[in-house]
Structures are given as C-alpha cells and as structure tokens.
Amino acid sequence: MAIYLVDYENTHYLGGISGLSENDTVVVFYTQNSSSLSFDAHKEILQAQAKILYKYVDNGGKNALDFQLSTYLGCLIGEKQADEQQLYIVSKDKGFYYVSKFWEREKGIRVTVVPSLTEQPKAKQQQSAREETQTATIGQIVAATVVEQGETAETVGNAAEETTAVESEIANVETEVATTIENATDNTATTEESAATNDGTAENADDIAEENTTTKNLEAQTTVNATANSAENHIDVENNVSRQPAQKTKQRQRRNDKRKNNVKTTEEPQPTVESALADSGIQLGVGEIREIGQIVNKYKATITVNNHINKLLKDSAKAGEVLKIVKPFMKKQAK
Incomplete structure (x- = not known):
C-alpha cells in the first residue's frame, strides 16, 4: 500500500498509474497552468485500479503548489498514514529532497522522491532486495550458531570419554602398585631368612632387607607419581577443551549481536547553504x-x-538575516 503525491505542474505526466494496485492512492496536485490531460493519460486513468484524488492549487505565488503539497504530506503523517503506507512524492523538483530528509531526521519516517510513477516499482524492488538480504544474513548467523553449539557438545563428550579412560587407567596402576609392594614385602622376609642362614649374621640380613624394601618402595612411588601427573594433564586438557568452545561461542554471539544491530547506518549529511537556511526558521520558499x-x-x-539576495527577496531586513547564515559557507569557499 502506498500514497503518491504528484506535482503535476512539474511532471505533466501520469504514465504508470495503470500499473498501481487497488490498495494504492494517487493525489494529483495541479494548477491553472497545468490543468490539461492527453488522451493517453486519460486512458491510463480509466484503466487504473488505484484510488485517484485531485487537488486544485491557487497559483497566486512562487512555489505555491510545493508548499501545499508539503502541507498535505504533513497532514498524512500526523494522521499516522505513514505507519501503514509507503509515502512517495512524484516530482523532478530537487527541493523535495529536503522535505524527505527532514522527516527522516525528525521522525524516522521514509518519504521517497521519484521523478515519475514508472520509477516507483524500482524503488520497491530495491527495498524488497534489501529486506531479503537482511533475512538471509540472519538465517546464516543462526545456522552457524547451531553448528558451533553442536561442535562444542561433541568436543565436551569426547573429553568426558577420555577422562573416564584415564580414571580407569589410574585404578589399574594403583592395583599394580599395591601388588608390587606386597611382593616386595614377601621377598624381604625371604631375603632375611636366607641372609641369617648363609652368613649367620642377623644384622647383615636386616641391612639387605631394608635396602630391598627401600628400592621397591621408590619404584612404586615413582610409578604412582607419573600416573597422577598423566591424569592431571588429561583433566587440564578436558577443562581447556570445555572452556575454549564456550569462550569462542560467546565471542561469536557478540559478533552476531553486532551484525543484527548494524541494520542500516545513515551518515549524517554535511551542512549546506540550503539545509542551513531550511533549519534557520526564516520564512523562505524552496525556490528562494x-x-x-x-x-x-x-x-x-x-x-x-x-545585493543579489536583496534583489531576490526585496526585503533588506530578511536579506540581512540570510547573509548572517550564509557567511560561514562563503569563508569555506574562499579557503
């Protein structure tokens, strides 16, 4: 649904009106100097499905039609028409671009200026293409996030399996160590008896048994320490694997949020003489x-x-106010 405000005094053309839908509205602003229609235009109007309104403008002064069309646009926006329908100004007058910029800056309302009704479908196609691109981008971001989460879950699962295997290995090593110590004790007792029988000296047997026991205990302790260190390394690997995907997921999520929020950034236009005068509050026409x-x-x-401004405005007081505003731009040009 769209509303088209046609500056017929400027375009003298209604081509493309027959291609609009029944949900569209065309408001034709015309004056005594632009009150005639060609037969081709008349045929297109008869074939049109859109609702057509005519607004006659008393052309008593310069830019009279431009002022009344802009006023009508403000009424539509005040009645919330812009919330439901796209607004177009059909004119080749570049002064309407400042009207469009005003509403976009003040209220965030998009008013599109096109030179004819035949240009309107191109604007709609570009807007649809932008919306499709944004939708596709969001879909890709969601799909990438799902894949990352799946990879993270798989990595954590593999780490858990490795941890279970390490715990089982530790249990087996502890069992072997206990058996080794028990065998060392039995061997020590046998060595003591043998030493007492062969040498006849209990003291020598005790020394031999003590050395054997110490040697076995050292070997067993070395094995336990090595196994414990291996287990700790596996557990550290598991923790790093668990933390790294989580950190990467958060970083990617922040990047995704930035992409969603970077929906269309509009650069603030550089001030010009025209924009400074339009914002000054001085009563000036678009043409002036x-x-x-x-x-x-x-x-x-x-x-x-x-001198030229005085000649144009025919009001020295107003010309003085205008001169104050345009002086900074004259200095920039001099540089």
Missing part, C-alpha cells in the same frame, strides 16, 4: 532557498552576495 544557494556558490564578495 535554492536560488540563494546558487548565489553563494557563484559569488565570493560579501557585498555582491548581499
């Missing part, structure tokens, strides 16, 4: 603003600019 901008760009001397 445009001509003053041309004067400033053409002449460098302040007195020359002042």
Whole structure:
C-alpha cells in the first residue's frame, strides 16, 4: 500500500498509474497552468485500479503548489498514514529532497522522491532486495550458531570419554602398585631368612632387607607419581577443551549481536547553504532557498552576495538575516 503525491505542474505526466494496485492512492496536485490531460493519460486513468484524488492549487505565488503539497504530506503523517503506507512524492523538483530528509531526521519516517510513477516499482524492488538480504544474513548467523553449539557438545563428550579412560587407567596402576609392594614385602622376609642362614649374621640380613624394601618402595612411588601427573594433564586438557568452545561461542554471539544491530547506518549529511537556511526558521520558499544557494556558490564578495539576495527577496531586513547564515559557507569557499 502506498500514497503518491504528484506535482503535476512539474511532471505533466501520469504514465504508470495503470500499473498501481487497488490498495494504492494517487493525489494529483495541479494548477491553472497545468490543468490539461492527453488522451493517453486519460486512458491510463480509466484503466487504473488505484484510488485517484485531485487537488486544485491557487497559483497566486512562487512555489505555491510545493508548499501545499508539503502541507498535505504533513497532514498524512500526523494522521499516522505513514505507519501503514509507503509515502512517495512524484516530482523532478530537487527541493523535495529536503522535505524527505527532514522527516527522516525528525521522525524516522521514509518519504521517497521519484521523478515519475514508472520509477516507483524500482524503488520497491530495491527495498524488497534489501529486506531479503537482511533475512538471509540472519538465517546464516543462526545456522552457524547451531553448528558451533553442536561442535562444542561433541568436543565436551569426547573429553568426558577420555577422562573416564584415564580414571580407569589410574585404578589399574594403583592395583599394580599395591601388588608390587606386597611382593616386595614377601621377598624381604625371604631375603632375611636366607641372609641369617648363609652368613649367620642377623644384622647383615636386616641391612639387605631394608635396602630391598627401600628400592621397591621408590619404584612404586615413582610409578604412582607419573600416573597422577598423566591424569592431571588429561583433566587440564578436558577443562581447556570445555572452556575454549564456550569462550569462542560467546565471542561469536557478540559478533552476531553486532551484525543484527548494524541494520542500516545513515551518515549524517554535511551542512549546506540550503539545509542551513531550511533549519534557520526564516520564512523562505524552496525556490528562494535554492536560488540563494546558487548565489553563494557563484559569488565570493560579501557585498555582491548581499545585493543579489536583496534583489531576490526585496526585503533588506530578511536579506540581512540570510547573509548572517550564509557567511560561514562563503569563508569555506574562499579557503
């Protein structure tokens, strides 16, 4: 659904109106100087499904139609029409671009300026393409997140299996160590008896038994320490594996959030003579603003600019206020 405000005094053309749908509305603004239609335009209007309204404008002054079309646009926005329908201004007058920028800056409302009704489908296609691209990008982000989560779960599962195997290995080693110590004790007793019988000296037997026991205990303790260190290393690996995917997932999530929030950044336009005059509050027409901008760009001397502005506005007080606003732009040009 869309509303088209046609500056017929500027375009003298309604081509493309028959291609609009029954949900669209066309408001044609015309004056006494632009009140005729060609037979082709008349045929297109008869074939059109869109709702068509006509607004006659009293052309009593310069840019009279532009002012009344802009006022009508403000009424539509005040009635919340922009919440449900796309708004278009159909005109080749570049002054309407400042109207579009005003509403986008003040209220975030998009008003598209097109030179004819035939240009409107291109604008809609570009907007649809942007929406499809954003949708596809979000889908890819979600799919990547799901894959990452799956990989993380698989990695943690493998680490858990490795931990179980290490614990089993530790239990087996502890059993072997206990058996080794028990055998060492039996061997020590046998060695003591043999030493007492062969040498006849109990003291020598005790020394031999003590050396054997110490040797076995050292070997067993070395084996236990090595196994414990191996187990700790496996557990550290498991913890690192568990932490690293979680950290990567958080980092990717932050990047995804930034991508979602970076939906369309609009650069703040550089101030121009026209925009400064439009925002100044001085009562100036769109055409007057445009001509003053041309004067400033053409002449460098302040007195020359002042004379031309006086000649244009025919109001010395207003010309003085305008001169104060445009002086900074004259200095930039001089540089």
